Each structure stands twice: as C-alpha cells, then as structure tokens.
Amino acid sequence: MKRRFAVLPVFFVLGVLAAWTLGPSSRAEPDLRIILTNDFFTLDPARMSYSHDLRLSYAIYDTLVRFDNLGDFSVVPAVAERWTISDDQRTYTFFLREGAKWSNGDPVTAHDFVEAWKRMLFPETVADYVGLLFDIRGAKDFYGWRTAQTAAYAERGGAERNAQAAQQLFAEANTRFRETVAINAVDDHTLQIELNQPVPYFLDLCAFGALNPVHRATIESHSRLNPDSGLVEMDFEWTKPGVIVTNGPYMPTEWRFKRGMRLEPNPHFYDPDTVKSKIIDFIPINDQNTGVLAWKTGTADWMWDATVPYLAELKEAHESGDFPGLEIVPAFGTYFWSFNCRPELVNGDPNPLADPRVRKALALAVNKQLLVDAVKRTGERTSTTFIPPGSIAGYPSPAGLGYNPELAKQMLIKAGWEDRNGDGIPENENGEDFPTIDLLYSTLSYHEDIALSMGTMWKKALGISTQLVGKESKVYKDDIVNGNFMMARGGWFGDYGDPTTFLDLHRKENGNNTRKFYDSEFESLMEQAAVETDPHRRMELLAQAEAITVQEQFPILPLWTYTRPMLFLTPEELAANKDLDRNAVTGISTHPRLVTYLHKVEVISRDELEPMENPAQ
Amino acid sequence: MIPLITSRLAQVPLILVAIYTVTFVLAWLIPGSAVMTDPDKIVSPEVLAAAEKRYNLDDPIVFYFDYLGGVTGVNHIRDRIAGSENPGPALDFGPSFQYEDWTVNDIIAASLPVSMTLGITAIAIALFIGTSAGIAGALRPNSMLDLSTLSIALVGISLPSFVTGTVLLIVFPVFLNIGSVGSWGSPQDIILPAFTLSLPFSAYIARLTRLGMIETLSADYVRTARAKGCSPARIIYKHAFKNAFLPVISYLGPALAFAMTGSFVVEKVFNVPGIGQHFVAAVLNKDLFLIMGVTLVFSTTLVLLNLAVDIAYRFVDPRID
Numbered sequence: 001m002k003r004r005f006a007v008l009p010v011f012f013v014l015g016v017l018a019a020w021t022l023g024p025s026s027r028a029e030p031d032l033r034i035i036l037t038n039d040f041f042t043l044d045p046a047r048m049s050y051s052h053d054l055r056l057s058y059a060i061y062d063t064l065v066r067f068d069n070l071g072d073f074s075v076v077p078a079v080a081e082r083w084t085i086s087d088d089q090r091t092y093t094f095f096l097r098e099g100a101k102w103s104n105g106d107p108v109t110a111h112d113f114v115e116a117w118k119r120m121l122f123p124e125t126v127a128d129y130v131g132l133l134f135d136i137r138g139a140k141d142f143y144g145w146r147t148a149q150t151a152a153y154a155e156r157g158g159a160e161r162n163a164q165a166a167q168q169l170f171a172e173a174n175t176r177f178r179e180t181v182a183i184n185a186v187d188d189h190t191l192q193i194e195l196n197q198p199v200p201y202f203l204d205l206c207a208f209g210a211l212n213p214v215h216r217a218t219i220e221s222h223s224r225l226n227p228d229s230g231l232v233e234m235d236f237e238w239t240k241p242g243v244i245v246t247n248g249p250y251m252p253t254e255w256r257f258k259r260g261m262r263l264e265p266n267p268h269f270y271d272p273d274t275v276k277s278k279i280i281d282f283i284p285i286n287d288q289n290t291g292v293l294a295w296k297t298g299t300a301d302w303m304w305d306a307t308v309p310y311l312a313e314l315k316e317a318h319e320s321g322d323f324p325g326l327e328i329v330p331a332f333g334t335y336f337w338s339f340n341c342r343p344e345l346v347n348g349d350p351n352p353l354a355d356p357r358v359r360k361a362l363a364l365a366v367n368k369q370l371l372v373d374a375v376k377r378t379g380e381r382t383s384t385t386f387i388p389p390g391s392i393a394g395y396p397s398p399a400g401l402g403y404n405p406e407l408a409k410q411m412l413i414k415a416g417w418e419d420r421n422g423d424g425i426p427e428n429e430n431g432e433d434f435p436t437i438d439l440l441y442s443t444l445s446y447h448e449d450i451a452l453s454m455g456t457m458w459k460k461a462l463g464i465s466t467q468l469v470g471k472e473s474k475v476y477k478d479d480i481v482n483g484n485f486m487m488a489r490g491g492w493f494g495d496y497g498d499p500t501t502f503l504d505l506h507r508k509e510n511g512n513n514t515r516k517f518y519d520s521e522f523e524s525l526m527e528q529a530a531v532e533t534d535p536h537r538r539m540e541l542l543a544q545a546e547a548i549t550v551q552e553q554f555p556i557l558p559l560w561t562y563t564r565p566m567l568f569l570t571p572e573e574l575a576a577n578k579d580l581d582r583n584a585v586t587g588i589s590t591h592p593r594l595v596t597y598l599h600k601v602e603v604i605s606r607d608e609l610e611p612m613e614n615p616a617q
Numbered sequence: 618m619i620p621l622i623t624s625r626l627a628q629v630p631l632i633l634v635a636i637y638t639v640t641f642v643l644a645w646l647i648p649g650s651a652v653m654t655d656p657d658k659i660v661s662p663e664v665l666a667a668a669e670k671r672y673n674l675d676d677p678i679v680f681y682f683d684y685l686g687g688v689t690g691v692n693h694i695r696d697r698i699a700g701s702e703n704p705g706p707a708l709d710f711g712p713s714f715q716y717e718d719w720t721v722n723d724i725i726a727a728s729l730p731v732s733m734t735l736g737i738t739a740i741a742i743a744l745f746i747g748t749s750a751g752i753a754g755a756l757r758p759n760s761m762l763d764l765s766t767l768s769i770a771l772v773g774i775s776l777p778s779f780v781t782g783t784v785l786l787i788v789f790p791v792f793l794n795i796g797s798v799g800s801w802g803s804p805q806d807i808i809l810p811a812f813t814l815s816l817p818f819s820a821y822i823a824r825l826t827r828l829g830m831i832e833t834l835s836a837d838y839v840r841t842a843r844a845k846g847c848s849p850a851r852i853i854y855k856h857a858f859k860n861a862f863l864p865v866i867s868y869l870g871p872a873l874a875f876a877m878t879g880s881f882v883v884e885k886v887f888n889v890p891g892i893g894q895h896f897v898a899a900v901l902n903k904d905l906f907l908i909m910g911v912t913l914v915f916s917t918t919l920v921l922l923n924l925a926v927d928i929a930y931r932f933v934d935p936r937i938d
C-alpha cells in the first residue's frame with residue numbers, strides 16, 4: 001500500500017512541470033502566422049545583422065524613410081515626411097512628422113535618432129553595421145577616439161577607476177560626440193546630417209533596419225557604466241515584451257525563447273489603417289524539414305525560408321501542381337568561388353592563380369548553366385557578374401564572360417601554361433606541371449558537389465587537376481581569413497541599393513577582400529566614382545570597374561544569383577486548388593532586395609477570395 | 618547512509634571544477650572567433666576587438682576565473698559585499714553570443730523544464746513498455762512473444778530517432794491528421810516526441826528486465842515460493858521482479874540524466890524548445906558561455922542522479938551498504 005503512493009510525487013512533479021512548460025491555452029487567434037528557421041537573435045536594431053532580425057526591425061520600428069517595396073523600390077517617407085538635400089549633396093535635413101509616437105505615447109523626435117546612431121558609434125555597443133555611419137562627418141573619428149579613450153582608462157591604476165571617473169569619461173564622450181559628429185537635432189522634429197562627401201545612396205542607408213531609432217528613456221534606464229572598464233553596459237531586459245517601447249506598426253507582446261513571438265499593433269502608430277494583419281505569430285522551427293511539414297499541415301501561412309535539402313524535388317512537385325505554395329524569388333546576393341590573388345601561397349609555393357590570365361582561363365572553362373541545371377537543380381539564374389543584374393535601378397551591368405572552353409585554353413597558353421610533353425597536363429616553360437588546385441569549402445552543403453563538378457570541367461577543358469578540401473565552417477572561415485586557400489567557395493549579399501555594396505569587396509583595404517585582390521585601374525575607377533557627382537556618370541564608372549573584375553581580372557568566379565525559397569499560397573494558387581482548406585497571403589515583396597514590411601502583408605481566406613475572383617473571370 | 622551522502626556530496630564540487638576546466642580548454646580551442654557568427658562576412662577589426670574586449674575573450678586566464686566566479690556565485694557575493702546596487706544573478710552563466718538578447722540563465726531557465734518534462738515522460742513510458750515487454754519475454758523464453766519483443770527492442774535501439782521521429786510525424790499529423798507538427802503548447806504535443814525519445818530506453822530496459830527475470834525466476838528461492846503454493850502473479854511481482862529490477866535501477870540514473878537534459882535529434886525533429894539542441898548548436902557557433910552553461914547543468918544532473926541511484930539501491934536491496 002505504502003509503495004503505491006510513492007508514485008504520487010512523481011506525477012505531481014510531472015504535472016507541475018507540464019503546466020509550467022506547456023503554457024497558456026486561451027489567447028486570441030493570430031491573423032498571420034509565420035514560420036522562421038531561427039528565433040530572433042536580438043530586437044536591438046543597433047546589434048542586428050541577420051536578415052530575419054532586420055525584417056522584424058521593419059515591423060516594430062519605423063525608419064526615417066522607407067522603400068516602396070511592392071513597387072519600384074524607390075525611397076518614400078516614413079517618420080520623416082519630407083527631406084531636403086543641399087546643393088553640394090552633403091547636408092541632409094529630415095523633417096519628422098508631428099504625429100509619430102512611441103508605443104507608450106511619447107512623441108518620436110529627432111533626438112531619438114541622434115541617440116540611436118550615437119549608441120551605434122560607441123564601440124562597446126558592438127554594432128555590426130556601424131560602418132554604414134562612417135560617411136557622416138566625424139563619425140569614424142569618434143569611433144576610434146572612444147576606443148582609445150576607454151583603452152587609456154583601462155590602463156589607469158585601480159584607484160583612479162571608479163563610478164565617478166567612469167561617469168566623467170562618459171560625459172566627455174557625449175560632449176565630444178556633440179561637438180565633432182555631424183548628427184544634429186536642430187529641433188524636436190528636424191534632424192540634420194552632414195556627410196564627408198556626397199553619398200548618392202545615403203537615403204537608402206536611412207531606410208536600413210539597423211539604423212532604426214530607439215526609445216531614449218528605456219535605453220537610459222537599462223544602461224549602466226562599468227566603473228572598472230568605463231564602458232556602457234546594457235541590460236537586455238529592455239528588449240522584452242512589456243519593457244520594450246517601439247515606434248513601428250507593431251510591438252511585441254509575447255516572446256518566449258525558441259517558443260515564438262507575438263506582435264500586436266502599436267496603438268500609437270500614426271498610420272493604423274495601413275496595418276493589414278493585426279496579430280502576427282512567429283513560430284521558430286529550427287529544422288527546415290519539420291518546418292515544411294508544419295507549413296503543409298497548416299501550422300502557419302508563410303514560411304520565410306524553405307531551404308531544404310530536397311528543394312529540387314519540391315520544385316518539381318510544385319511545377320507539376322502537386323505542391324502549391326513554393327515561391328522561389330531571386331535574392332540580392334551572388335554565389336561565387338574566390339581566387340586567392342596573393343603571389344605566394346601560405347606554404348611558400350608560388351601561386352599560379354596570381355596571374356589574372358590563369359583565373360580568366362579557369363572562369364571561361366566553367367559551364368555554369370550545367371552546374372545549375374544538373375547539380376544545384378533549384379532553378380537559379382547563372383551570373384556572369386557579381387552584382388545581380390537588374391537589382392539596382394540605373395546600373396548598367398557589364399556583360400561578363402560566358403562559357404568558352406576553347407578561349408580558356410588559349411588564355412592558359414597565353415599565361416605560359418601549355419601541354420608541351422603531350423601528357424594532357426599543362427606545363428610552364430620550365431617543364432613543371434600546373435599544380436593541383438585546392439578547392440576549399442565548408443562542409444554539410446552543396447559546395448562539395450559544385451567543387452567536384454568544376455574540377456571535372458577544368459580537367460576536361462584544361463587538363464588541370466583539383467583537390468577537394470572540405471572543412472567545418474569555423475575552420476573554413478579561419479582559413480579564409482588567413483589566406484590559406486587556392487580557391488574557396490564564397491557568397492555575398494548586398495546591404496544597400498548601390499553597386500558599392502558589392503564592389504567595395506574588391507577594394508584594397510576592405511576587410512572582406514580575403515583574396516587580397518589589387519588592381520590599380522579598378523582602384524582608380526572606384527576612387528573616381530566616389531567623388532563623381534553626376535549620378536549617371538557615377539554608375540557608368542562603377543560598371544566599368546565591375547567589368548574589369550568580371551571580364552579581365554577575376555578575383556572571383558560568380559556562378560549564380562542566390563534565391564530565396566518561401567512557402568505561401570498566392571490568391572491565384574488558392575483559387576486554383578479548391579480542395580485546400582487554408583489561406584492565401586499577399587503583400588510579400590519579391591523584389592531581389594527582399595525587404596518586407598509585415599504590416600503590408602495580408603492573409604486572405606477563401607471566403608474573401610470568392611468575390612475577388614468573379615470580376616477577374 | 619548519511620556518511621555516504623556527505624562524502625559523495627563533498628566530491629561534487631571537485632568533479633564539477635574538473636569538468637569546467639576540461640570544457641573550458643576544449644571550448645577555447647574551437648577554431649574561429651566566438652563573436653563572428655556569419656560565415657560569409659568578416660566583421661571589421663575594430664568591431665571584433667570591441668566585442669572580444671567586452672567579453673574578456675582577449676585573455677583566457679581572466680575569462681576562466683571571471684566565469685568561474687560567476688557560475689559559483691563568488692562574483693555575486695563579492696558585489697554584495699562591495700555594496701553594488703545591481704549585483705546580478707546569484708549564479709551567473711553569462712551572456713549568449715548567438716541569442717544576443719538572452720543570458721545563458723534565461724536560456725537554461727526556458728529550456729531545461731521543457732526537457733525535464735519530456736525526459737521524465739519518456740522514461741515513464743520506457744519503464745512501462747520496457748518492464749512489461751521484459752517480463753512477458755522472460756516468462757516464456759524463446760517463445761514467439763519473446764522473440765518478437767526482442768526484435769522490436771533491437772529495432773528500437775538501432776533505429777536513429779530522426780528516422781522514427783520523422784516517420785511518426787508523417788504518419789500521425791500529416792496523414793492521419795492527429796496532432797500537429799512543430800508546435801509545443803498543448804499536452805498532446807508531448808506524446809509523439811516523448812514516445813520517440815523513449816524507444817531506445819524502453820528497448821534497453823526490456824533487455825535488462827528480461828535477463829534479470831530469467832535469472833531470478835530460476836533461482837532457488839523462487840522455486841521454494843512456487844513449491845509453497847504462491848500465486849504466479851505474486852511470485853513475479855513480489856519475489857522475482859524486485860531482484861530483477863536492480864540492473865534497471867542502475868541504468869535509470871544515467872538514462873534519466875540523458876533524457877532530462879534533452880536530445881538534440883528529437884528536439885530538432887519535433888521542434889521542442891528544450892536544452893538538448895544547445896549542446897550541438899552552441900559548439901558549432903562557439904557560443905562559449907552557452908557551451909559552459911549547458912555542460913555544467915548536464916554534469917550536475919548526472920552526478921546528482923548517480924548519487925540518487927546509489928541511495929535507491931540501498932532501499933531496494935538492504936544487502937548493499
């Protein structure tokens with residue numbers, strides 16, 4: 001008898017745990033449910049760098065200006081209802097709308113933007129995108145100055161480091177910012193920015209999610225000065241629902257780690273009629289296979305990223321009508337392979353790829369269409385340029401070079417590599433064989449298949465052998481940073497709508513120029529473009545610069561434009577599939593920049609669909 | 618009993634410090650930077666330096682002792698004594714690099730109860746299935762019933778959870794429309810993952826129980842019980858099972874620790890927001906604080922449950938002391 005009751009505590013513990021973890025049962029039904037692969041990393045705009053965080057940023061914060069993301073992607077008013085640009089194109093004055101309010105009712109003022117950008121310029125905030133502000137007069141200097149200031153503080157003796165000294169340090173930094181950085185609140189509703197030189201895409205930057213304003217009082221009450229280091233430290237409780245104050249169409253009302261987030265409309269948003277979906281639920285599903293199953297069974301209306309290993313099969317099923325809802329849209333990024341351009345390899349051997357003619361030969365010998373059709377099989381558009389053609393208005397993309405194995409062979413001979421002894425392998429004039437090219441990639445992805453296929457193409461067209469070097473992604477990245485590779489897989493997504501977001505990668509001093517590419521003509525064209533004030537002429541200069549990299553120099557071998565597979569039903573698909581008991585979604589941008597404003601996204605049920613259908617027929 | 622418990626408890630801190638040190642060294646040696654998470658983008662050197670300085674990543678010795686002070690509560694006590702107005706949590710597992718808005722304390726507090734619920738349910742299911750199958754098999758060794766439970770057990774041990782889990786997902790929510798995919802919020806959501814998680818445990822328990830039962834059922838005292846006219850049910854549960862259960866108990870400690878600290882695969886397939894996923898993801902991301910945090914939680918659970926098993930032994934079998 002006694003023992004029988006011994007199990008009771010076990011059930012009690014189980015019951016309490018279950019009640020605790022399984023959570024609330026009665027809550028309002030969401031209007032829109034979205035599956036995302038990862039939970040949000042941060043709600044602090046300054047620290048955002050991942051695309052899913054930035055999408056959320058557009059929903060809960062309101063930028064100075066916004067993109068017309070369902071139209072031609074031009075810049076349209078948001079918090080700033082209008083702006084003026086000085087004749088020398090260096091001073092931007094934004095006039096903020098009077099009615100803009102934070103979710104607690106406070107007015108959104110120019111000071112909020114000053115505070116947000118100042119925060120980014122404090123190195124201890126660790127803002128990944130701080131570089132976007134460095135075109136503002138004094139900004140870059142301030143960042144360096146604050147780094148030096150706190151470093152000097154850390155050197156002081158223990159007695160000279162205390163709360164009061166840290167406070168003084170902070171006050172000094174604030175004064176310095178006010179005096180030297182040209183980000184000014186002229187009055188509550190006027191924000192003035194002065195740039196070092198004309199930046200034709202500056203408005204585009206102002207629409208970027210990482211540059212969103214933050215609520216000053218909330219930030220202040222959750223910051224503290226570390227008396228030991230003199231640094232500002234944040235308590236990230238401020239991003240939690242109930243504490244966070246936002247100025248966008250939505251505010252988060254629930255966020256449970258890896259369990260999901262709920263957005264509800266910001267009651268003080270100035271334009272409530274534009275907010276189509278009232279309640280939005282995010283469901284993080286880490287495993288994309290599970291995500292696809294969940295979407296298919298109706299757990300959500302929209303899956304942001306359906307990059308599953310069987311995407312090719314999914315695409316086939318979609319095309320044959322068995323899997324309605326898959327939308328593959330081109331993205332603002334390029335998949336490529338890097339050439340190491342250093343004269344010597346890490347092991348001291350001479351690098352045959354340092355010769356641009358060799359790189360050009362290798363590039364010409366790759367049949368990109370075959371790679372996309374037979375290996376990748378998910379319908380990407382092959383690319384001969386680094387910047388996805390058509391993604392930037394007014395930019396005349398150069399043609400680049402297509403597949404031409406014959407020309408490839410001639411290029412290689414021009415570079416001094418020719419099969420002189422008839423064994424099929426090209427030799428240099430000293431009779432040394434062309435060295436085997438190491439192909440470095442990160443494992444657990446399709447890169448290995450691509451490397452193998454390219455290797456076969458080069459062997460066949462040029463007689464050059466390759467070797468696969470697959471490494472875990474952290475090790476791969478270390479090798480890239482240290483230049484320990486011959487060729488390596490790479491990828492790049494643009495951040496703002498200007499060619500420089502791609503082309504800067506090839507600049508001599510750029511930290512992401514891991515190929516150590518340098519070409520004086522390219523550099524000089526980039527410098528000319530930087531000071532060119534005629535926008536048309538500037539685009540031409542940039543196109544000339546890109547032409548050098550994709551027709552002659554080849555620091556990289558661009559293969560295709562990245563795509564983003566998403567799952568949602570368009571109204572047409574819903575109408576065509578009468579047996580599906582679910583909703584369609586509209587308002588999702590398919591522009592390559594993939595900026596989506598969630599308040600424009602609307603769920604349409606079959607009932608709402610029917611009346612829409614008739615006039616169309 | 619009391620000396621045993623005290624001496625074992627005294628060992629706990631030493632074991633944990635050893636585990637902490639080994640984990641720290643291994644985690645520190647993971648290649649790459651802890652603060653650079655995107656494989657395709659290189660953060661500017663200024664930002665990188667600022668981040669490393671912020672988290673003591675520029676000095677392993679400082680990091681080691683500072684973090685040790687945090688997790689043991691020494692820092693908290695020191696801050697209290699110094700009269701700091703904001704002394705932080707008593708046991709501070711630090712921030713997470715990947716989930717920037719959450720501390721490791723937040724992450725463990727949110728995910729450990731989930732994993733514990735799932736794990737305890739799974740072990741309960743495993744005990745029920747395992748012991749029933751084991752006893753059934755032991756009563757008629759080499760019968761059809763025995764052979765079939767043994768084969769099912771073999772399948773249970775051999776089939777990886779991502780296969781059984783995916784099959785269950787496709788059969789129940791997708792085809793039969795029972796339950797939902799990828800949600801965690803209502804009590805029925807726990808059934809499929811708990812069942813998947815329980816399979817290898819039930820298989821193992823079935824085999825342990827069967828072996829133990831076959832052995833004890835042929836023992837002299839069981840024969841005596843039969844001879845004096847005991848009912849078969851009484852012989853099985855009162856006389857034989859208690860002894861046959863001993864190996865199962867010693868297996869239960871580590872099994873419970875493993876089940877309660879989550880399974881990477883089951884959590885991934887069923888999208889359970891538990892702690893198991895962090896064991897793998899944190900290492901891949903070199904999320905140092907999270908690696909240390911989950912390892913310490915797991916080792917503490919394991920050490921304490923092993924102690925609990927030792928104590929339970931003495932209740933079940935008074936011959937041991």
